[in-house]
Amino acid sequence: MKIQLKHPRRWLIGGALLLLTATPSFALFGIGDIVFDPTSYASLVSQLTTIESQYKMLQNNIEHFSLKQQWQTTLTALKNVNVANMFGETNGMTVAFNTNSSSASTTAWKTATTPVSSNVTTYFSGQTVGSPQMSQLAMVEMSDSISPDCITAVGAYRAARTQNTTANSSLMANQLDGTSTTNSEVQQLNLLNAAEAQKMSEMQNQGAMQACLASQMAVQNMERRNAAATDLNTAAFVQQQRSTNDVSASNESNTWQTYLP
Template sequence: MQLLLTKYRSGALAALFLTLTALPGHAQFGGVVFDPTQSAHALQQIYQNVQNSVTWQQQLANTIQLLATADKDYQQAITTYNMIHGNLKNFSSKSIWQTIQSQLTLSSFANQYGETSGLQAAMNGQAPGTSSLVWRLMNLGLNSTSSSFLRGQVLGSSHALATLSRMEAMDGVSSQCLGSVGNYNMMRNGNLLPQSSLTQSQFDTTSFTTTELEQLNLLNMANAHHLNESQAQGALHACEAAQAAVQNMAQRTAAADEINNAAFVQQQRSVFSSAPANSSHTWDTYLP
Protein backbone atom coordinates (compact mmCIF):
# COMPACT_ATOMS: atom_id res chain seq x y z
CA MET A 1 0.00 0.00 0.00
CA GLN A 2 2.92 2.41 0.84
CA LEU A 3 4.52 1.64 -2.54
CA LEU A 4 1.32 2.59 -4.40
CA LEU A 5 1.08 5.94 -2.54
CA THR A 6 4.72 6.71 -3.36
CA LYS A 7 4.11 6.01 -7.06
CA TYR A 8 0.99 8.19 -6.99
CA ARG A 9 2.95 11.14 -5.46
CA SER A 10 5.80 10.75 -7.95
CA GLY A 11 3.38 10.89 -10.85
CA ALA A 12 1.71 14.04 -9.55
CA LEU A 13 5.08 15.84 -9.08
CA ALA A 14 6.14 14.87 -12.56
CA ALA A 15 2.94 16.25 -13.99
CA LEU A 16 3.39 19.55 -12.08
CA PHE A 17 6.96 19.81 -13.30
CA LEU A 18 5.92 19.30 -16.88
CA THR A 19 3.23 21.93 -16.51
CA LEU A 20 5.68 24.49 -15.24
CA THR A 21 8.10 23.76 -18.03
CA ALA A 22 5.33 24.24 -20.62
CA LEU A 23 4.51 27.82 -19.51
CA PRO A 24 5.48 30.65 -21.94
CA GLY A 25 9.05 31.96 -21.51
CA HIS A 26 10.80 35.21 -22.27
CA ALA A 27 12.81 35.50 -25.47
CA GLN A 28 16.42 36.43 -25.51
CA PHE A 29 15.67 39.93 -26.78
CA GLY A 30 12.75 40.74 -24.36
CA GLY A 31 9.87 39.08 -26.32
CA VAL A 32 7.61 36.16 -25.27
CA VAL A 33 7.96 32.88 -27.17
CA PHE A 34 5.08 30.28 -27.08
CA ASP A 35 5.79 26.68 -28.18
CA PRO A 36 2.48 24.85 -29.07
CA THR A 37 4.17 21.49 -29.52
CA GLN A 38 5.69 21.57 -26.08
CA SER A 39 2.40 22.65 -24.49
CA ALA A 40 0.45 19.83 -26.16
CA HIS A 41 3.02 17.34 -25.03
CA ALA A 42 2.74 18.64 -21.47
CA LEU A 43 -1.08 18.34 -21.54
CA GLN A 44 -0.86 14.78 -22.88
CA GLN A 45 1.57 13.89 -20.11
CA ILE A 46 -0.78 15.34 -17.47
CA TYR A 47 -3.72 13.32 -18.86
CA GLN A 48 -1.65 10.14 -18.84
CA ASN A 49 -0.62 10.75 -15.23
CA VAL A 50 -4.27 11.24 -14.25
CA GLN A 51 -5.22 7.94 -15.91
CA ASN A 52 -2.40 6.19 -14.11
CA SER A 53 -3.57 7.68 -10.84
CA VAL A 54 -7.11 6.27 -11.41
CA THR A 55 -5.65 2.85 -12.19
CA TRP A 56 -3.53 2.93 -9.04
CA GLN A 57 -6.55 3.89 -6.96
CA GLN A 58 -8.53 0.97 -8.41
CA GLN A 59 -5.67 -1.42 -7.69
CA LEU A 60 -5.44 -0.05 -4.18
CA ALA A 61 -9.20 -0.64 -3.64
CA ASN A 62 -8.93 -4.20 -4.97
CA THR A 63 -5.97 -4.88 -2.69
CA ILE A 64 -7.90 -3.61 0.34
CA GLN A 65 -10.88 -5.85 -0.58
CA LEU A 66 -8.63 -8.89 -0.94
CA LEU A 67 -7.07 -8.17 2.44
CA ALA A 68 -10.54 -7.90 4.03
CA THR A 69 -11.58 -11.27 2.50
CA ALA A 70 -8.39 -12.91 3.71
CA ASP A 71 -8.96 -11.55 7.21
CA LYS A 72 -12.54 -12.90 7.19
CA ASP A 73 -11.33 -16.36 6.13
CA TYR A 74 -8.70 -16.27 8.84
CA GLN A 75 -11.26 -15.44 11.53
CA GLN A 76 -13.55 -18.23 10.26
CA ALA A 77 -10.68 -20.73 10.39
CA ILE A 78 -9.93 -19.72 13.99
CA THR A 79 -13.58 -20.17 14.96
CA THR A 80 -13.73 -23.63 13.33
CA TYR A 81 -10.51 -24.69 15.00
CA ASN A 82 -11.72 -23.60 18.41
CA MET A 83 -15.00 -25.49 17.95
CA ILE A 84 -13.29 -28.73 16.85
CA HIS A 85 -10.69 -28.43 19.60
CA GLY A 86 -13.39 -27.95 22.21
CA ASN A 87 -15.40 -30.96 20.95
CA LEU A 88 -12.39 -33.24 20.94
CA LYS A 89 -11.11 -32.12 24.31
CA ASN A 90 -14.26 -31.70 26.39
CA PHE A 91 -17.28 -33.35 24.77
CA SER A 92 -19.55 -33.44 27.80
CA SER A 93 -23.15 -33.20 26.50
CA LYS A 94 -23.91 -36.96 26.66
CA SER A 95 -26.65 -37.34 29.24
CA ILE A 96 -29.34 -36.68 26.62
CA TRP A 97 -28.56 -40.10 25.09
CA GLN A 98 -28.69 -42.15 28.29
CA THR A 99 -31.37 -44.86 28.39
CA ILE A 100 -32.47 -47.41 31.00
CA GLN A 101 -31.32 -51.00 30.48
CA SER A 102 -33.88 -53.73 31.12
CA GLN A 103 -33.01 -56.28 33.78
CA LEU A 104 -32.96 -60.00 32.98
CA THR A 105 -35.61 -61.98 34.84
CA LEU A 106 -34.76 -65.52 35.96
CA SER A 107 -37.06 -68.52 35.59
CA SER A 108 -38.74 -70.14 38.57
CA PHE A 109 -40.41 -73.60 38.52
CA ALA A 110 -42.38 -75.51 41.12
CA ASN A 111 -40.86 -78.83 42.17
CA GLN A 112 -43.25 -80.61 44.53
CA TYR A 113 -42.20 -84.21 43.90
CA GLY A 114 -38.89 -83.79 42.08
CA GLU A 115 -40.59 -83.65 38.66
CA THR A 116 -38.65 -80.52 37.61
CA SER A 117 -35.35 -81.30 39.29
CA GLY A 118 -32.51 -79.41 37.59
CA LEU A 119 -34.79 -77.44 35.25
CA GLN A 120 -34.43 -74.12 37.02
CA ALA A 121 -30.62 -74.39 37.18
CA ALA A 122 -30.45 -75.35 33.50
CA MET A 123 -32.70 -72.47 32.40
CA ASN A 124 -31.01 -69.78 34.49
CA GLY A 125 -27.51 -70.62 33.36
CA GLN A 126 -26.37 -72.18 36.62
CA ALA A 127 -25.95 -75.64 35.04
CA PRO A 128 -26.45 -75.28 31.25
CA GLY A 129 -24.69 -78.58 30.46
CA THR A 130 -27.41 -80.66 32.16
CA SER A 131 -30.24 -79.66 29.79
CA SER A 132 -30.38 -83.03 28.00
CA LEU A 133 -30.52 -85.03 31.26
CA VAL A 134 -33.11 -82.70 32.76
CA TRP A 135 -35.36 -83.00 29.72
CA ARG A 136 -35.17 -86.79 29.75
CA LEU A 137 -36.02 -86.99 33.46
CA MET A 138 -39.03 -84.70 33.08
CA ASN A 139 -40.68 -86.67 30.26
CA LEU A 140 -42.27 -90.10 30.06
CA GLY A 141 -40.01 -92.83 28.73
CA LEU A 142 -40.81 -95.96 26.72
CA ASN A 143 -41.17 -99.25 28.59
CA SER A 144 -39.91 -102.65 27.46
CA THR A 145 -43.25 -103.63 25.93
CA SER A 146 -43.24 -100.57 23.66
CA SER A 147 -39.66 -101.24 22.66
CA SER A 148 -40.40 -104.81 21.57
CA PHE A 149 -43.45 -103.58 19.66
CA LEU A 150 -41.50 -100.93 17.79
CA ARG A 151 -38.84 -103.40 16.66
CA GLY A 152 -41.36 -105.17 14.47
CA GLN A 153 -42.60 -102.03 12.69
CA VAL A 154 -41.71 -101.19 9.10
CA LEU A 155 -39.97 -97.85 8.68
CA GLY A 156 -41.90 -95.48 6.41
CA SER A 157 -45.27 -97.15 6.87
CA SER A 158 -45.51 -97.35 10.65
CA HIS A 159 -47.50 -94.75 12.50
CA ALA A 160 -45.77 -95.74 15.74
CA LEU A 161 -42.29 -95.18 14.29
CA ALA A 162 -43.37 -91.78 12.92
CA THR A 163 -44.57 -90.83 16.39
CA LEU A 164 -41.31 -92.08 17.89
CA SER A 165 -39.23 -90.03 15.45
CA ARG A 166 -41.24 -86.93 16.33
CA MET A 167 -40.64 -87.60 20.02
CA GLU A 168 -36.92 -87.98 19.44
CA ALA A 169 -36.81 -84.76 17.40
CA MET A 170 -38.63 -82.97 20.21
CA ASP A 171 -36.13 -84.36 22.70
CA GLY A 172 -33.15 -83.13 20.70
CA VAL A 173 -34.55 -79.70 19.90
CA SER A 174 -35.90 -79.08 23.37
CA SER A 175 -32.63 -80.10 25.02
CA GLN A 176 -30.75 -77.76 22.67
CA CYS A 177 -33.12 -74.88 23.43
CA LEU A 178 -32.83 -75.43 27.18
CA GLY A 179 -29.04 -75.27 26.83
CA SER A 180 -29.22 -72.14 24.65
CA VAL A 181 -31.47 -70.37 27.14
CA GLY A 182 -29.14 -71.35 30.00
CA ASN A 183 -26.07 -70.15 28.08
CA TYR A 184 -27.79 -66.87 27.24
CA ASN A 185 -28.73 -66.24 30.87
CA MET A 186 -25.22 -67.11 32.00
CA MET A 187 -23.73 -64.77 29.38
CA ARG A 188 -26.05 -61.95 30.39
CA ASN A 189 -25.13 -62.33 34.05
CA GLY A 190 -21.44 -62.30 33.18
CA ASN A 191 -21.78 -59.24 30.95
CA LEU A 192 -23.59 -57.05 33.49
CA LEU A 193 -20.38 -55.67 35.03
CA PRO A 194 -18.58 -54.91 31.70
CA GLN A 195 -21.73 -53.33 30.26
CA SER A 196 -22.18 -51.19 33.35
CA SER A 197 -18.55 -50.04 33.13
CA LEU A 198 -18.97 -49.25 29.42
CA THR A 199 -22.11 -47.23 30.11
CA GLN A 200 -20.36 -45.20 32.81
CA SER A 201 -17.46 -44.46 30.45
CA GLN A 202 -19.80 -43.48 27.62
CA PHE A 203 -21.58 -40.91 29.76
CA ASP A 204 -18.53 -39.71 31.66
CA THR A 205 -17.81 -35.99 31.14
CA THR A 206 -14.19 -35.79 32.29
CA SER A 207 -11.30 -35.18 29.91
CA PHE A 208 -10.16 -38.81 30.25
CA THR A 209 -13.11 -40.17 28.24
CA THR A 210 -13.92 -37.20 26.02
CA THR A 211 -10.93 -37.29 23.70
CA GLU A 212 -11.40 -38.47 20.14
CA LEU A 213 -9.27 -41.60 20.61
CA GLU A 214 -11.15 -42.62 23.76
CA GLN A 215 -14.49 -42.10 22.07
CA LEU A 216 -13.40 -44.35 19.19
CA ASN A 217 -12.34 -47.03 21.69
CA LEU A 218 -15.75 -46.82 23.37
CA LEU A 219 -17.47 -47.21 20.01
CA ASN A 220 -15.40 -50.31 19.22
CA MET A 221 -16.25 -51.90 22.56
CA ALA A 222 -19.94 -51.08 22.13
CA ASN A 223 -19.88 -52.76 18.71
CA ALA A 224 -18.21 -55.83 20.22
CA HIS A 225 -20.92 -56.08 22.90
CA HIS A 226 -23.59 -55.68 20.24
CA LEU A 227 -22.03 -58.49 18.16
CA ASN A 228 -22.05 -60.89 21.13
CA GLU A 229 -25.66 -60.03 21.90
CA SER A 230 -26.67 -60.53 18.25
CA GLN A 231 -25.02 -63.97 18.17
CA ALA A 232 -26.81 -65.00 21.36
CA GLN A 233 -30.11 -63.77 19.96
CA GLY A 234 -29.41 -65.75 16.77
CA ALA A 235 -29.02 -68.96 18.80
CA LEU A 236 -32.40 -68.35 20.44
CA HIS A 237 -34.02 -67.67 17.08
CA ALA A 238 -32.54 -70.92 15.73
CA CYS A 239 -34.19 -72.79 18.62
CA GLU A 240 -37.54 -71.24 17.77
CA ALA A 241 -37.16 -72.30 14.12
CA ALA A 242 -36.25 -75.87 15.18
CA GLN A 243 -39.28 -76.08 17.46
CA ALA A 244 -41.50 -74.85 14.65
CA ALA A 245 -40.11 -77.64 12.43
CA VAL A 246 -40.96 -80.25 15.09
CA GLN A 247 -44.49 -78.90 15.34
CA ASN A 248 -44.79 -79.20 11.57
CA MET A 249 -43.92 -82.88 11.91
CA ALA A 250 -47.04 -83.40 14.04
CA GLN A 251 -49.22 -81.57 11.53
CA ARG A 252 -47.75 -83.56 8.66
CA THR A 253 -48.39 -86.85 10.46
CA ALA A 254 -52.01 -85.84 11.06
CA ALA A 255 -52.42 -84.98 7.38
CA ALA A 256 -50.90 -88.31 6.33
CA ASP A 257 -53.22 -90.16 8.73
CA GLU A 258 -56.22 -88.44 7.21
CA ILE A 259 -55.26 -89.42 3.66
CA ASN A 260 -54.38 -93.00 4.63
CA ASN A 261 -57.62 -93.46 6.57
CA ALA A 262 -59.69 -92.15 3.67
CA ALA A 263 -57.95 -94.52 1.27
CA PHE A 264 -58.37 -97.47 3.64
CA VAL A 265 -62.10 -96.82 4.12
CA GLN A 266 -62.62 -96.51 0.39
CA GLN A 267 -60.75 -99.74 -0.24
CA GLN A 268 -62.74 -101.65 2.39
CA ARG A 269 -66.07 -100.45 1.05
CA SER A 270 -65.18 -101.37 -2.49
CA VAL A 271 -64.51 -104.95 -1.38
CA PHE A 272 -67.09 -105.26 1.37
CA SER A 273 -70.18 -103.27 0.47
CA SER A 274 -71.75 -101.43 3.39
CA ALA A 275 -74.81 -100.25 1.46
CA PRO A 276 -78.26 -101.60 2.39
CA ALA A 277 -79.90 -104.13 0.07
CA ASN A 278 -81.26 -102.79 -3.23
CA SER A 279 -79.70 -99.32 -2.62
CA SER A 280 -77.45 -97.28 -4.83
CA HIS A 281 -73.72 -97.04 -4.53
CA THR A 282 -73.85 -93.60 -2.84
CA TRP A 283 -72.45 -95.11 0.32
CA ASP A 284 -69.23 -95.97 -1.48
CA THR A 285 -68.06 -92.35 -1.33
CA TYR A 286 -69.48 -91.52 2.08
CA LEU A 287 -67.06 -90.94 4.91
CA PRO A 288 -68.42 -90.81 8.49
Protein backbone atom coordinates in the same frame (compact mmCIF):
# COMPACT_ATOMS: atom_id res chain seq x y z
CA MET B 1 20.86 26.92 7.21
CA LYS B 2 17.20 26.24 7.65
CA ILE B 3 15.30 24.40 4.91
CA GLN B 4 11.69 25.34 4.64
CA LEU B 5 9.37 23.01 2.76
CA LYS B 6 6.63 24.64 0.84
CA HIS B 7 3.26 23.06 0.32
CA PRO B 8 3.63 20.06 2.73
CA ARG B 9 0.24 18.74 1.69
CA ARG B 10 1.50 18.20 -1.82
CA TRP B 11 4.41 16.17 -0.49
CA LEU B 12 2.08 13.89 1.47
CA ILE B 13 -0.24 13.37 -1.48
CA GLY B 14 2.71 12.62 -3.71
CA GLY B 15 4.09 10.08 -1.25
CA ALA B 16 0.74 8.35 -0.98
CA LEU B 17 0.46 8.10 -4.73
CA LEU B 18 3.94 6.63 -4.86
CA LEU B 19 2.94 3.93 -2.39
CA LEU B 20 -0.24 3.13 -4.27
CA THR B 21 1.59 2.77 -7.56
CA ALA B 22 4.43 0.71 -6.08
CA THR B 23 5.04 -2.87 -7.16
CA PRO B 24 3.84 -5.69 -4.82
CA SER B 25 7.38 -6.10 -3.50
CA PHE B 26 9.53 -3.15 -2.49
CA ALA B 27 12.34 -2.38 -0.07
CA LEU B 28 11.77 -0.60 3.18
CA PHE B 29 13.90 2.27 4.36
CA GLY B 30 16.19 1.90 1.35
CA ILE B 31 17.54 -1.48 2.52
CA GLY B 32 17.33 -3.97 -0.30
CA ASP B 33 17.13 -7.19 1.68
CA ILE B 34 14.09 -6.14 3.72
CA VAL B 35 11.09 -6.54 1.44
CA PHE B 36 7.40 -5.95 2.12
CA ASP B 37 5.03 -7.95 -0.07
CA PRO B 38 1.33 -7.02 0.42
CA THR B 39 0.18 -10.11 -1.53
CA SER B 40 2.12 -12.50 0.74
CA TYR B 41 0.85 -10.65 3.79
CA ALA B 42 -2.76 -11.10 2.67
CA SER B 43 -2.13 -14.82 2.01
CA LEU B 44 -0.58 -15.22 5.46
CA VAL B 45 -3.57 -13.56 7.10
CA SER B 46 -5.90 -15.91 5.20
CA GLN B 47 -3.89 -18.97 6.32
CA LEU B 48 -3.91 -17.81 9.93
CA THR B 49 -7.67 -17.35 9.74
CA THR B 50 -8.06 -20.90 8.39
CA ILE B 51 -5.83 -22.35 11.09
CA GLU B 52 -7.78 -20.52 13.76
CA SER B 53 -11.05 -21.91 12.36
CA GLN B 54 -9.63 -25.45 12.33
CA TYR B 55 -8.37 -25.01 15.86
CA LYS B 56 -11.79 -23.93 17.06
CA MET B 57 -13.36 -26.92 15.30
CA LEU B 58 -10.92 -29.34 16.97
CA GLN B 59 -11.51 -27.64 20.28
CA ASN B 60 -15.24 -28.12 19.90
CA ASN B 61 -14.69 -31.80 19.06
CA ILE B 62 -12.62 -32.31 22.19
CA GLU B 63 -14.97 -30.46 24.49
CA HIS B 64 -17.44 -32.69 26.33
CA PHE B 65 -21.17 -32.89 25.86
CA SER B 66 -22.99 -31.70 28.92
CA LEU B 67 -26.42 -33.26 28.17
CA LYS B 68 -25.55 -36.85 27.31
CA GLN B 69 -28.18 -38.26 29.67
CA GLN B 70 -30.81 -37.55 27.05
CA TRP B 71 -29.46 -40.59 25.17
CA GLN B 72 -29.53 -42.91 28.18
CA THR B 73 -31.39 -46.21 27.90
CA THR B 74 -32.02 -48.93 30.46
CA LEU B 75 -30.57 -52.42 30.18
CA THR B 76 -33.37 -54.92 30.50
CA ALA B 77 -32.62 -57.28 33.36
CA LEU B 78 -33.65 -60.92 33.17
CA LYS B 79 -34.70 -62.47 36.42
CA ASN B 80 -33.78 -66.05 37.15
CA VAL B 81 -36.38 -68.67 36.32
CA ASN B 82 -37.72 -70.63 39.26
CA VAL B 83 -39.53 -73.74 37.98
CA ALA B 84 -41.98 -75.34 40.40
CA ASN B 85 -40.96 -78.82 41.55
CA MET B 86 -43.61 -80.35 43.78
CA PHE B 87 -42.68 -84.03 43.46
CA GLY B 88 -39.30 -83.97 41.76
CA GLU B 89 -40.82 -83.92 38.28
CA THR B 90 -38.67 -80.93 37.24
CA ASN B 91 -35.45 -81.72 39.06
CA GLY B 92 -32.60 -79.69 37.57
CA MET B 93 -34.86 -77.56 35.34
CA THR B 94 -34.26 -74.35 37.31
CA VAL B 95 -30.50 -74.80 37.04
CA ALA B 96 -30.75 -75.62 33.35
CA PHE B 97 -32.75 -72.48 32.55
CA ASN B 98 -30.33 -70.19 34.39
CA THR B 99 -26.89 -71.61 33.57
CA ASN B 100 -24.92 -72.72 30.54
CA SER B 101 -24.96 -76.46 31.28
CA SER B 102 -25.85 -78.98 28.59
CA SER B 103 -25.71 -81.90 31.03
CA ALA B 104 -28.19 -80.19 33.37
CA SER B 105 -30.53 -79.53 30.44
CA THR B 106 -30.41 -83.14 29.23
CA THR B 107 -30.99 -84.56 32.71
CA ALA B 108 -33.84 -82.18 33.47
CA TRP B 109 -35.53 -82.89 30.13
CA LYS B 110 -35.42 -86.65 30.65
CA THR B 111 -36.84 -86.24 34.14
CA ALA B 112 -39.73 -84.06 32.99
CA THR B 113 -40.81 -86.12 29.95
CA THR B 114 -42.39 -89.52 29.42
CA PRO B 115 -39.74 -92.04 28.38
CA VAL B 116 -40.25 -94.46 25.52
CA SER B 117 -40.75 -97.95 26.97
CA SER B 118 -38.28 -100.66 26.15
CA ASN B 119 -41.23 -102.81 25.11
CA VAL B 120 -41.56 -100.77 21.92
CA THR B 121 -38.62 -102.72 20.49
CA THR B 122 -40.83 -105.73 19.94
CA TYR B 123 -43.76 -103.59 18.84
CA PHE B 124 -41.73 -101.68 16.22
CA SER B 125 -40.10 -104.81 14.83
CA GLY B 126 -43.12 -105.27 12.55
CA GLN B 127 -43.36 -101.59 11.56
CA THR B 128 -41.95 -100.01 8.45
CA VAL B 129 -40.34 -96.61 8.09
CA GLY B 130 -43.02 -94.04 7.31
CA SER B 131 -45.76 -95.69 9.35
CA PRO B 132 -47.66 -93.50 11.83
CA GLN B 133 -45.94 -95.20 14.74
CA MET B 134 -42.47 -94.76 13.22
CA SER B 135 -43.22 -91.10 12.49
CA GLN B 136 -44.27 -90.53 16.09
CA LEU B 137 -41.07 -92.17 17.30
CA ALA B 138 -39.02 -89.95 14.97
CA MET B 139 -40.77 -86.84 16.33
CA VAL B 140 -40.05 -87.89 19.92
CA GLU B 141 -36.40 -88.52 19.10
CA MET B 142 -36.06 -85.14 17.37
CA SER B 143 -37.67 -83.38 20.29
CA ASP B 144 -35.38 -85.17 22.74
CA SER B 145 -32.40 -83.86 20.78
CA ILE B 146 -33.53 -80.29 20.14
CA SER B 147 -35.26 -79.39 23.38
CA PRO B 148 -32.27 -79.83 25.75
CA ASP B 149 -30.13 -77.74 23.40
CA CYS B 150 -32.75 -74.99 23.46
CA ILE B 151 -32.91 -75.08 27.25
CA THR B 152 -29.11 -74.77 27.31
CA ALA B 153 -29.27 -71.80 24.93
CA VAL B 154 -31.78 -70.07 27.19
CA GLY B 155 -29.63 -70.72 30.24
CA ALA B 156 -26.50 -69.52 28.45
CA TYR B 157 -28.24 -66.33 27.38
CA ARG B 158 -29.42 -65.57 30.90
CA ALA B 159 -25.99 -66.31 32.34
CA ALA B 160 -24.29 -64.12 29.73
CA ARG B 161 -26.62 -61.22 30.44
CA THR B 162 -25.73 -61.45 34.11
CA GLN B 163 -21.99 -61.65 33.40
CA ASN B 164 -22.10 -58.76 30.93
CA THR B 165 -24.03 -56.40 33.19
CA THR B 166 -20.88 -54.79 34.60
CA ALA B 167 -19.30 -54.31 31.17
CA ASN B 168 -22.51 -52.87 29.72
CA SER B 169 -22.99 -50.52 32.64
CA SER B 170 -19.36 -49.35 32.46
CA LEU B 171 -19.63 -48.65 28.73
CA MET B 172 -22.87 -46.75 29.21
CA ALA B 173 -21.37 -44.67 32.01
CA ASN B 174 -18.39 -43.72 29.84
CA GLN B 175 -20.61 -42.90 26.88
CA LEU B 176 -22.78 -40.65 29.02
CA ASP B 177 -19.87 -39.09 30.88
CA GLY B 178 -20.31 -35.31 30.84
CA THR B 179 -16.72 -34.43 31.75
CA SER B 180 -13.64 -34.11 29.57
CA THR B 181 -12.22 -37.38 30.91
CA THR B 182 -13.65 -39.60 28.16
CA ASN B 183 -14.61 -37.05 25.55
CA SER B 184 -11.60 -36.77 23.32
CA GLU B 185 -12.17 -37.83 19.74
CA VAL B 186 -10.03 -40.99 20.07
CA GLN B 187 -11.75 -41.99 23.31
CA GLN B 188 -15.18 -41.53 21.77
CA LEU B 189 -14.18 -43.65 18.77
CA ASN B 190 -12.96 -46.38 21.14
CA LEU B 191 -16.30 -46.27 22.92
CA LEU B 192 -18.08 -46.67 19.60
CA ASN B 193 -15.93 -49.71 18.79
CA ALA B 194 -16.71 -51.22 22.19
CA ALA B 195 -20.41 -50.65 21.65
CA GLU B 196 -20.24 -52.37 18.25
CA ALA B 197 -18.43 -55.34 19.82
CA GLN B 198 -21.13 -55.67 22.47
CA LYS B 199 -23.79 -55.41 19.78
CA MET B 200 -22.13 -58.23 17.81
CA SER B 201 -22.04 -60.44 20.91
CA GLU B 202 -25.73 -59.78 21.56
CA MET B 203 -26.61 -60.56 17.94
CA GLN B 204 -24.74 -63.87 18.12
CA ASN B 205 -26.60 -64.83 21.30
CA GLN B 206 -29.87 -63.82 19.68
CA GLY B 207 -28.95 -65.97 16.68
CA ALA B 208 -28.62 -69.04 18.91
CA MET B 209 -32.05 -68.33 20.37
CA GLN B 210 -33.59 -67.93 16.94
CA ALA B 211 -32.04 -71.21 15.80
CA CYS B 212 -33.72 -72.93 18.75
CA LEU B 213 -37.06 -71.37 17.88
CA ALA B 214 -36.74 -72.59 14.31
CA SER B 215 -35.87 -76.09 15.53
CA GLN B 216 -38.87 -76.20 17.87
CA MET B 217 -41.14 -75.00 15.08
CA ALA B 218 -39.84 -77.82 12.88
CA VAL B 219 -40.83 -80.40 15.51
CA GLN B 220 -44.25 -78.78 15.97
CA ASN B 221 -44.83 -78.70 12.24
CA MET B 222 -43.81 -82.34 12.06
CA GLU B 223 -46.46 -83.25 14.65
CA ARG B 224 -49.18 -81.34 12.81
CA ARG B 225 -48.07 -82.74 9.47
CA ASN B 226 -48.09 -86.34 10.75
CA ALA B 227 -51.57 -85.85 12.25
CA ALA B 228 -52.90 -84.47 8.97
CA ALA B 229 -51.28 -87.30 7.00
CA THR B 230 -52.77 -89.90 9.38
CA ASP B 231 -56.26 -88.42 8.90
CA LEU B 232 -55.89 -88.53 5.12
CA ASN B 233 -54.61 -92.10 5.18
CA THR B 234 -57.50 -93.16 7.45
CA ALA B 235 -60.08 -91.58 5.16
CA ALA B 236 -58.57 -93.26 2.11
CA PHE B 237 -58.45 -96.63 3.90
CA VAL B 238 -62.10 -96.39 4.98
CA GLN B 239 -63.19 -95.57 1.46
CA GLN B 240 -61.20 -98.46 0.06
CA GLN B 241 -62.60 -100.93 2.63
CA ARG B 242 -66.16 -99.86 2.06
CA SER B 243 -65.84 -100.29 -1.66
CA THR B 244 -64.38 -103.79 -1.20
CA ASN B 245 -66.57 -105.14 1.67
CA ASP B 246 -70.34 -105.09 1.64
CA VAL B 247 -71.62 -103.52 4.85
CA SER B 248 -75.29 -103.84 4.10
CA ALA B 249 -77.73 -105.52 6.54
CA SER B 250 -77.94 -108.63 4.40
CA ASN B 251 -74.42 -109.54 5.34
CA GLU B 252 -74.75 -109.21 9.09
CA SER B 253 -73.69 -112.82 9.58
CA ASN B 254 -70.17 -111.86 8.62
CA THR B 255 -68.03 -110.03 11.23
CA TRP B 256 -65.74 -107.35 9.84
CA GLN B 257 -62.78 -107.15 12.20
CA THR B 258 -60.85 -104.41 10.37
CA TYR B 259 -63.66 -101.92 9.91
CA LEU B 260 -62.92 -98.26 10.63
CA PRO B 261 -65.86 -95.86 11.02
